[in-house]
Amino acid sequence: MKLNKILVNSIVATVLSLNLQAKVTMPAIFTDGMVLQQESKVPIWGSTDKKSKPVYVTTSWDNKKYTVQADAQGKFKLSLETPKFGGPFELTIDDGQKLTLKDVMIGEVWLCSGQSNMDMRMAGRIADPVENTLEASIVAPNQGIRTFNIAITMKGQPQTDCSGSWKHANIETIPDFSAVAYYFARKINEVIGMPVGVILASCGGSRLEAWMSPDGVAPFKEDPTVKYQSALYNGMIAPIAGYGIRGCLWYQGEANTDAAESYAKLFPAMVTDWRNIWRQGDFPFYYAQIAPFNYGDKKNSAYLRDVQRKCLDIIPSSGMVCLMDIGDAHTIHPKEKKQVGERFAYLALGKAYGKKGFPTTGPLYKSMQIEGDKVTLTFDEIGIGMTSFRRHITDFEIAGEDKKFYPAQVRFGKDFLTLIVSSARVPKPVAVRYGFKNYVKGTLFNMAGLPASSFRTDEW
Numbered sequence: 177m178k179l180n181k182i183l184v185n186s187i188v189a190t191v192l193s194l195n196l197q198a199k200v201t202m203p204a205i206f207t208d209g210m211v212l213q214q215e216s217k218v219p220i221w222g223s224t225d226k227k228s229k230p231v232y233v234t235t236s237w238d239n240k241k242y243t244v245q246a247d248a249q250g251k252f253k254l255s256l257e258t259p260k261f262g263g264p265f266e267l268t269i270d271d272g273q274k275l276t277l278k279d280v281m282i283g284e285v286w287l288c289s290g291q292s293n294m295d296m297r298m299a300g301r302i303a304d305p306v307e308n309t310l311e312a313s314i315v316a317p318n319q320g321i322r323t324f325n326i327a328i329t330m331k332g333q334p335q336t337d338c339s340g341s342w343k344h345a346n347i348e349t350i351p352d353f354s355a356v357a358y359y360f361a362r363k364i365n366e367v368i369g370m371p372v373g374v375i376l377a378s379c380g381g382s383r384l385e386a387w388m389s390p391d392g393v394a395p396f397k398e399d400p401t402v403k404y405q406s407a408l409y410n411g412m413i414a415p416i417a418g419y420g421i422r423g424c425l426w427y428q429g430e431a432n433t434d435a436a437e438s439y440a441k442l443f444p445a446m447v448t449d450w451r452n453i454w455r456q457g458d459f460p461f462y463y464a465q466i467a468p469f470n471y472g473d474k475k476n477s478a479y480l481r482d483v484q485r486k487c488l489d490i491i492p493s494s495g496m497v498c499l500m501d502i503g504d505a506h507t508i509h510p511k512e513k514k515q516v517g518e519r520f521a522y523l524a525l526g527k528a529y530g531k532k533g534f535p536t537t538g539p540l541y542k543s544m545q546i547e548g549d550k551v552t553l554t555f556d557e558i559g560i561g562m563t564s565f566r567r568h569i570t571d572f573e574i575a576g577e578d579k580k581f582y583p584a585q586v587r588f589g590k591d592f593l594t595l596i597v598s599s600a601r602v603p604k605p606v607a608v609r610y611g612f613k614n615y616v617k618g619t620l621f622n623m624a625g626l627p628a629s630s631f632r633t634d635e636w
Contacts, residue, residue: 293430322345324374325343386403392450396441500538560623572608575607
């Protein structure tokens with residue numbers, strides 16, 4: 177009997193020991209304070225020491241229990257059904273030893289990515305200030321806005337985890353987060369009244385191809401202008417790829433102004449690449465047209481801006497923020513980040529959330545009609561009409577068949593719905609351009625105050 181008792185105790189001790197050794201490990205994106213996309217089937221994934229064994233996941237919002245089998249390496253992945261927005265909730269992952277994620281909110285999640293203008297923190301940096309920093313940062317804690325900042329990481333192979341943590345938006349955290357992403361989240365939260373989670377994956381000076389997956393960039397590897405392939409995707413996007421999101425905000429392009437022709441192919445391919453990886457269909461993808469800046473005589477960034485404009489017709493469920501009025505001749509980093517973030521919000525509110533009664537972006541060139549020595553231009557996204565706010569309209573040029581452009585005279589057509597462009601030096605016009613230089617200060621707007629995109633009617 178005594179021997180049997182010892183044997184039983186030994187077995188019990190062994191079982192308890194195994195349970196204690198069992199350990200669930202979740203990527204950094206799945207931690208306390210996270211925001212999960214509402215009314216979706218959101219993927220979660222992790223690993224356990226108990227290989228080829230079941231893992232149980234319980235959600236407090238509906239007390240539903242899920243079971244998933246870990247594979248031979250201990251990895252597991254499953255999808256959870258989320259309700260309408262709310263919280264805080266808890267999420268428990270159990271492989272014999274429970275891991276409980278607390279303070280989980282259900283709401284709207286947006287991925288914000290790009291280069292330095294997306295990365296620019298609310299507090300700014302030396303020589304590059306951001307307007308309204310103090311006013312925006314010194315606010316009451318907002319439980320409805322959560323931020324996740326992925327540390328800049330470049331890798332040769334796709335990674336499974338990243339460095340970052342979910343934080344509440346408050347006086348201490350706002351200054352060290354993307355100004356554009358925060359202003360966007362604040363406006364969305366204010367208008368729709370739901371929790372908003374913003375995930376920041378950005379890196380100053382980065383080229384677009386660095387954000388494409390190895391498979392996505394493969395068709396372009398022989399292009400000599402394509403550099404730093406997949407380095408940032410591997411380190412910063414791969415670890416979160418598939419996390420449930422509503423959509424993506426993208427502010428990048430300055431680093432690719434030397435290769436606008438390649439960008440015309442790379443950008444739509446990158447969007448398709450990410451959408452294929454996320455497996456959420458054509459989620460909203462909104463991007464900022466780069467702001468005017470004096471790049472010098474070596475390159476004309478207007479060609480890159482024009483590529484971005486034309487991509488609206490190529491990329492499904494896309495939208496573009498126009499920034500022709502806030503460029504700075506002396507810095508590539510305009511200080512008006514509030515305008516950028518809120519213009520992103522206007523796009524999302526109108527397109528993704530179905531709000532009505534306002535244009536979602538500035539005037540976009542639509543068509544031209546030539547009558548004698550005059551060209552009549554029509555635009556989309558003008559709302560009730562266009563305006564120059566009673567200032568002189570500048571930076572329009574007109575050309576004939578000789579392809580020589582001359583400054584143009586511009587006036588509004590009937591009801592301010594069209595523009596009429598002409599020049600005494602061009603009796604037989606064939607093409608018009610607007611703002612087609614490195615640096616200009618936009619002078620054409622819709623009545624909502626959103627600036628028109630630069631454009632050209634030619635393909636010269």
